[in-house]
Structure formats: C-alpha cells, structure tokens
Amino acid sequence: MSTIQSIRGMNDILPEEACRWQWLEAIVRRVTHRYGYQEIRLPILEPVALFQRAVGDATDIVAKEMYDFQDKSGDHITLRPEGTSGCVRAVIEHGLCHNRTQRLWYQGPMFRYERPQKGRFRQFHQFGVETFGMAGADIDAELILMIHDIFQALGLGGHVRLELNSLGTPDERREHRADLVAYLTARKDQLDEDSLRRLESNPLRVLDSKNPDMQALIESAPKLLDYLGDESARHFAELQGLLGEASVPFVINPRLVRGLDYYTRTVFEWTTEALGSQGTVCGGGRYDGLVELFSGKPLPASGFAFGIERLLLLIETVGTQAPVTDEPDVVVTTSSPAANVDAVLLGRQIRQAFAQLKVLNDFTGAKLARQHQRAARLGCRWVVTLNEDGSVGVWSPDEDRRVTVGRDALISTLSAWTQAR
Numbered sequence: 001m002s003t004i005q006s007i008r009g010m011n012d013i014l015p016e017e018a019c020r021w022q023w024l025e026a027i028v029r030r031v032t033h034r035y036g037y038q039e040i041r042l043p044i045l046e047p048v049a050l051f052q053r054a055v056g057d058a059t060d061i062v063a064k065e066m067y068d069f070q071d072k073s074g075d076h077i078t079l080r081p082e083g084t085s086g087c088v089r090a091v092i093e094h095g096l097c098h099n100r101t102q103r104l105w106y107q108g109p110m111f112r113y114e115r116p117q118k119g120r121f122r123q124f125h126q127f128g129v130e131t132f133g134m135a136g137a138d139i140d141a142e143l144i145l146m147i148h149d150i151f152q153a154l155g156l157g158g159h160v161r162l163e164l165n166s167l168g169t170p171d172e173r174r175e176h177r178a179d180l181v182a183y184l185t186a187r188k189d190q191l192d193e194d195s196l197r198r199l200e201s202n203p204l205r206v207l208d209s210k211n212p213d214m215q216a217l218i219e220s221a222p223k224l225l226d227y228l229g230d231e232s233a234r235h236f237a238e239l240q241g242l243l244g245e246a247s248v249p250f251v252i253n254p255r256l257v258r259g260l261d262y263y264t265r266t267v268f269e270w271t272t273e274a275l276g277s278q279g280t281v282c283g284g285g286r287y288d289g290l291v292e293l294f295s296g297k298p299l300p301a302s303g304f305a306f307g308i309e310r311l312l313l314l315i316e317t318v319g320t321q322a323p324v325t326d327e328p329d330v331v332v333t334t335s336s337p338a339a340n341v342d343a344v345l346l347g348r349q350i351r352q353a354f355a356q357l358k359v360l361n362d363f364t365g366a367k368l369a370r371q372h373q374r375a376a377r378l379g380c381r382w383v384v385t386l387n388e389d390g391s392v393g394v395w396s397p398d399e400d401r402r403v404t405v406g407r408d409a410l411i412s413t414l415s416a417w418t419q420a421r
C-alpha cells in the first residue's frame with residue numbers, strides 16, 4: 001500500500017515546533033495590542049478578480065503562482081496569495097472606514113505555487129497590519145516603530161536593518177518611469193532576460209534585480225528620489241525625522257521599489273544578512289491608491305507584513321531564541337491502572353485549584369517507576385501519585401523532595417510548594 005504524504009511545499013507543524021510558533025505569535029500579538037490595533041479574520045478563499053485587479057495580471061503572483069480554480073457553482077476563486085487585498089475588500093464591503101480610521105491586523109496561511117526552498121513554502125503564514133484613513137508620515141512611523149518593538153522583543157534587534165525609500169505620487173513616478181525606460185532601452189544589450197520582460201511590463205522592478213552583472217547599470221539609473229515634489233519630499237523628511245527622534249536607525253535605499261501603481265510615497269523593508277538570498281524579513285509601505293481602485297473613492301492606507309516561517313528561520317539561524325518548551329507542570333500517575341478513572345478527577349481538581357498549571361495524566365498503564373521516569377524526562381515540576389489506599393504522593397524531581405498526604409491535603413501542599421519556589 002502506497003504511503004500518502006503531504007503536498008510538496010505544504011508542511012506539517014509538529015508539536016515541538018508549534019511551541020516556537022506560539023511563543024512568537026504571543027509576542028507579536030502583545031506588541032500589536034499595545035499599539036491599539038484590532039484583529040480581523042479573513043477568508044482563505046477569495047475571488048480571482050480581487051487579485052487580478054489589485055496585484056495585476058502581469059505579476060508572477062497572478063500569472064504563475066495562484067492556486068485558482070472554478071468551484072462547483074462555476075465561480076473562479078483562489079487560495080489567497082497575500083493578505084492586503086482581502087483586508088481592503090473587507091474594509092470596503094463592511095463600511096469599516098465610514099467616518100473613522102482603522103488599525104487592523106491579521107494572521108494566517110497564504111498560498112503561492114513556486115519552487116519550495118529554505119524559508120519559502122507553497123503554504124506559508126503571514127502576519128500583516130493594515131491602516132486606513134491616515135495619510136501622514138506619523139502613521140508610517142508608528143508602523144515602523146511597531147515592527148522595531150517586535151524585533152526587539154524577539155531578540156533580533158541587532159540582526160536586522162531598516163531600509164527606506166519614497167515612491168512619490170503617481171505623477172512623479174510616471175515622470176521617473178519615462179526617463180527610466182529611455183535609460184534602460186538605450187542599454188537593452190546589458191539587460192538579462194528577466195529585466196527585458198520587466199522593461200515592457202513593469203520597468204520599476206528592473207531596479208530590484210539581484211543579478212550582479214547588472215548592478216553598475218542599476219546604480220547609474222535615474223533615481224526616483226530625484227523626482228519627488230515638495231509635498232512628497234516633506235513627507236519623507238518628516239518620516240526620517242520621527243525615526244531619528246525615536247532612535248530607530250535606517251538607511252535610504254533608492255532601489256527599494258514596488259511594481260504596482262497604487263503604491264505611494266513611503267516604502268520600507270527590514271532585511272538581514274543571516275539568511276543569504278532570502279534577506280527580506282518584513283516589507284511595507286503606503287498604498288493610497290488601492291482602496292480607490294476598488295471603490296472609486298480615495299482613502300489613504302498603509303501597512304506591512306512578514307512571513308512567520310522566515311522569521312522563525314532567522315531566530316534559529318542567529319540563535320537568539322529563548323528556550324521554548326511545552327512541558328507539563330504536574331504529571332498525575334497511578335499505582336494501578338484501575339485508579340486511572342479516579343485520577344481523571346484528581347487531575348481536574350488540580351486544574352480547578354491552579355488555573356496557571358498545566359496538568360498531564362499518565363494513562364499508559366505502565367509500572368509506577370516507569371511513569372515516574374517518563375514524568376521526570378518531561379521536565380515537570382511535580383509528580384502526583386494516586387496510591388491504592390487513597391493517599392496521594394507528591395514528588396519534586398528537581399529537589400528530590402517527597403511527601404505523602406491525604407487527598408484532602410493535596411491542594412494545600414501544592415500551594416505551599418508553589419509559594420516556596
């Protein structure tokens with residue numbers, strides 16, 4: 001009989017690894033909550049038209065990477081490849097920005113059909129933040145400060161670098177695009193195949209090429225920062241000033257771009273040298289034109305997202321993660337399998353008395369010595385044994401401290417031992 005395995009690029013998250021996910025997610029949620037952001041939960045399935053309009057038919061995401069299909073009613077739908085478009089749809093559909101601003105966050109799986117590699121999967125998980133109704137550099141700075149606080153809480157502050165750029169307004173970008181296309185067209189013989197394709201469909205993305213043979217050419221290309229008008233320049237200067245006052249270091253990267261027209265002004269990325277070619281760990285910026293693309297009404301918006309798998313890979317690579325374990329606090333054992341049913345009630349009694357303790361019942365039926373060995377290997381604080389005569393043994397493996405008490409004295413004994421620690 002053939003073995004059924006998981007689909008390539010879609011991985012199981014096993015219990016030991018899930019502990020690390022929970023640790024990271026708890027930190028991210030705590031920081032986000034402190035900034036006053038609210039959670040929104042979005043569908044995994046969306047209409048294909050949502051991403052065709054938002055991301056564009058010419059992008060690799062829509063043209064090559066989406067898991068799209070027709071459902072039983074004939075609707076053309078897809079597993080979501082990213083979160084921003086769905087969040088914008090929800091904001092418009094439910095009128096969330098009617099006479100008010102919004103600060104939202106979401107988390108969950110995304111899907112792209114691409115070659116799986118280290119830190120990059122076909123099912124991957126993102127944490128994203130989106131803001132609506134605020135056009136100033138102040139909200140851009142708040143997003144960056146939030147990410148900075150997340151990285152600090154994860155112990156990654158010294159392993160990531162913030163890069164900034166401004167894309168200006170659509171009019172400023174069109175002027176730059178015309179000069180960029182002229183510059184690149186005059187040097188088509190120096191462009192690689194991917195850049196030649198982008199020259200026709202998305203010339204700004206040529207500046208993002210990682211081909212070492214093209215770096216000198218890109219370095220001499222027209223820079224968007226030189227095309228900023230007074231308002232865009234003021235916005236960018238204000239953002240830099242806010243980050244400077246907050247003591248958040250950054251570098252200006254004029255080659256940091258987005259290939260879609262609805263992006264405006266601020267773009268940023270947090271990068272690392274620890275992951276080789278997969279160096280971007282968080283990206284964000286302003287997309288003031290995206291809501292208008294769907295609703296016809298302008299609404300300023302900005303946000304960011306990072307991949308959870310890549311962030312965990314960075315934590316593992318640089319070795320900053322604090323020990324994360326999921327061991328029980330108490331293991332309940334029995335001197336006879338016949339007592340297992342009564343031990344269920346004993347475990348419940350401990351859980352009700354100590355809401356903070358994790359209590360695990362050993363129902364293996366193994367000899368008591370084997371149960372105790374297994375409990376000690378799990379790293380528990382206390383082993384509670386229900387004896388045949390109704391008494392209860394309490395053992396601390398760390399201190400090798402043992403006591404036998406009546407069942408009615410168990411909770412007071414554990415309470416005293418808890419306070420002693």
